[in-house]
Amino acid sequence: TEAKPLDFIRQIIRDDLESGKHPSIVTRFPPEPNGYLHIGHAKSICLNFGVAQEFHGKCRLRLDDTNPGRESSEYVEAIKRDVEWLGFHWDGAVRFASDYFLAIYEYAVQLIRMGRAYVCDLNGEQIREYRGTLTEPGRNSPYRDRSVAENLSLFERMKQGEFPEGSCVLRAKIDMASPYIVLRDPVIYRILHKSHHRAGDAWHIYPMYDFAHCLSDMLEGVTHSLCTLEFENNRVLYDWVLDTLQTPHHPRQYEFARLDLGYTITSKRKLLQMVNEGRVSGWDDPRMPTLSGLRRRGYTPEAIRNFCAFIGIGKRDSQIDMGVLENAVREDLNQRALRVFGVLDPLKVVITNYPEGQLEEVLAQNHPQNPDLGARPLPFGRELYIERDDFMEHAPKKFFRLSIGHEVRLRYAYLITCTEAVKDENGRIVELRCTYDPASRGGNAPDGRKVKGTIHWVAAAQAVPAELRLYDRLFIKAEPDGDRERPFTDFLNPESLTLLSRCMLEPGLAKAQPADRFQFERQGYFCLDPDSRPDRLVFNRIVSLKDSWQK
Ligand code: ATP
Ligand code: MG
Ligand code: MG
Numbered sequence: 001t002e003a004k005p006l007d008f009i010r011q012i013i014r015d016d017l018e019s020g021k022h023p024s025i026v027t028r029f030p031p032e033p034n035g036y037l038h039i040g041h042a043k044s045i046c047l048n049f050g051v052a053q054e055f056h057g058k059c060r061l062r063l064d065d066t067n068p069g070r071e072s073s074e075y076v077e078a079i080k081r082d083v084e085w086l087g088f089h090w091d092g093a094v095r096f097a098s099d100y101f102l103a104i105y106e107y108a109v110q111l112i113r114m115g116r117a118y119v120c121d122l123n124g125e126q127i128r129e130y131r132g133t134l135t136e137p138g139r140n141s142p143y144r145d146r147s148v149a150e151n152l153s154l155f156e157r158m159k160q161g162e163f164p165e166g167s168c169v170l171r172a173k174i175d176m177a178s179p180y181i182v183l184r185d186p187v188i189y190r191i192l193h194k195s196h197h198r199a200g201d202a203w204h205i206y207p208m209y210d211f212a213h214c215l216s217d218m219l220e221g222v223t224h225s226l227c228t229l230e231f232e233n234n235r236v237l238y239d240w241v242l243d244t245l246q247t248p249h250h251p252r253q254y255e256f257a258r259l260d261l262g263y264t265i266t267s268k269r270k271l272l273q274m275v276n277e278g279r280v281s282g283w284d285d286p287r288m289p290t291l292s293g294l295r296r297r298g299y300t301p302e303a304i305r306n307f308c309a310f311i312g313i314g315k316r317d318s319q320i321d322m323g324v325l326e327n328a329v330r331e332d333l334n335q336r337a338l339r340v341f342g343v344l345d346p347l348k349v350v351i352t353n354y355p356e357g358q359l360e361e362v363l364a365q366n367h368p369q370n371p372d373l374g375a376r377p378l379p380f381g382r383e384l385y386i387e388r389d390d391f392m393e394h395a396p397k398k399f400f401r402l403s404i405g406h407e408v409r410l411r412y413a414y415l416i417t418c419t420e421a422v423k424d425e426n427g428r429i430v431e432l433r434c435t436y437d438p439a440s441r442g443g444n445a446p447d448g449r450k451v452k453g454t455i456h457w458v459a460a461a462q463a464v465p466a467e468l469r470l471y472d473r474l475f476i477k478a479e480p481d482g483d484r485e486r487p488f489t490d491f492l493n494p495e496s497l498t499l500l501s502r503c504m505l506e507p508g509l510a511k512a513q514p515a516d517r518f519q520f521e522r523q524g525y526f527c528l529d530p531d532s533r534p535d536r537l538v539f540n541r542i543v544s545l546k547d548s549w550q551k
Helices: 008-018 039-054 072-086 095-113 124-131 148-159 209-219 231-245 268-278 291-297 301-312 322-336 506-512
Strands: 026-029 056-063 116-118 167-173 185-193 203-209 225-227 253-255 339-340 346-351 358-365 375-380 383-387 407-410 415-423 429-436 464-471 497-505 515-518 522-526 536-545
Touching: 008 039, 008 225, 008 253, 026 039, 026 225, 039 056, 039 225, 039 291, 039 301, 056 095, 072 291, 072 301, 072 383, 095 116, 095 148, 095 167, 095 185, 095 203, 095 209, 116 148, 148 185, 148 203, 167 225, 185 209, 203 209, 209 225, 209 231, 225 231, 231 253, 291 536, 301 322, 322 515, 322 522, 322 536, 346 497, 358 429, 375 383, 464 506, 497 506
Parallel strands: 026 056, 225 253, 339 515, 346 429, 464 536
Antiparallel strands: 116 167, 167 185, 185 203, 346 383, 358 375, 407 415, 415 429, 464 497, 515 522, 522 536
């Protein structure tokens, strides 16, 4: 394996370990349980768990559950499942920010006692107005100079649930003229009379992200708190909280670029909207960029990890082409997927000189580039199916597949020549009549004549019918949520799903297992969908064989 230069985060960690700043490192992956994880989260998971593995440290899974109402244990379970599926193991038990509600509350009381926090009765709009702008300092809230005693009492009453939602908040008392807008007396607690998925109705006040996150990191002994670039501005507040409270331990926050993948959306809120509006069949719709969707589609965890390693970690936001993700799964499956025959759009072929009632088997390679994967027998008979578009009645010169009077190779079987196209009353071809060369078994003629075209096929009597689901990109625009005028749902691709319900597959596929992945020769990689039943097989196309996407 070639040595890739370390990204900036790995360099920082290596330096911190070499200098002895930390004897070992602790990271965390901190999703909010308000939706299913998506491919963007995979980048963060691979980074946090990856560096912990590489540098012999620990990585925790912490559910950042400080917004009751949006969060649920369904999401918690889905997140755990997806992290494990990607191949990572968190250190110890799963943690929850809500485990620390009491500790965080006590830190807030400590800030009040220090004169560094106050209860403010301005409403949200007023707070924004008082905050000022980048070029103008803010103004002090009229409630800024409440006494410590009054603040302690009001905060206690907030906690007891005496005040309605939105009537007041707890704010850190920092500096309304700070060049850092986040330091202009940020809100650190708000009132919410909502049931929490774990804490129930115990709390009427909930800490804000900026207050809860740094303290949770600190309480867990995190050394490197890795987050995406949009939190860069919040770092001064992260540090202010820990410095002001003189906590025994001070994790450092580092920001990296989020993953932005073209032709899709990586925002839980918008993905939830698509689920709720029925624009997809659920979080695990195989077109969704969620990990559960990619899993159902047939992506392997290895492919997703390789993709994350390939795109790397940097400090500049940029959009990654969907083709990069598709290539990652293609490369992975090319190595290991067994080759099989499946006919997507069947056209019947009758071999007129093949004895009626005769049946034989030919041997097909499971992976032509890897003979260790063996071979399988395929039934061959007088009636077969081939792809409708492997035949052309009036073929141009460069068409090397089947046409009248021309010879083609049935892969692993015989050379056949078409003699007649049988049509129905509408002129549609319903059957081809062909002859075969009995001496060409295996696919080559004894006289050495050259036959350029090779096509796949299945024996009609033994073929198993199946529904195949072909997927295209979910959106027709590289940045569906980048339009000011129109909602992202305007750019959904109406052709993102193609159902082929009359496909014919080689008989072995009746025994396909959920974890199996196949290359249907010439058609792409496929896996069984959970909708599949023994009497009604359903396969998803994971990805086509070549990047055929046209921009
Ligand atoms: P969303 O907007 O989809 O809800 P989020 O950032 O609010 O995303 P969290 O559950 O808070 O989602 O994210 C958990 C972790 O995953 C955070 O550290 C976050 O920075 C990271 N993360 C989320 N989206 C991406 C992304 N597109 N690329 C890289 N990391 C991401
Ligand atoms: Mg978040
Ligand atoms: Mg979010």
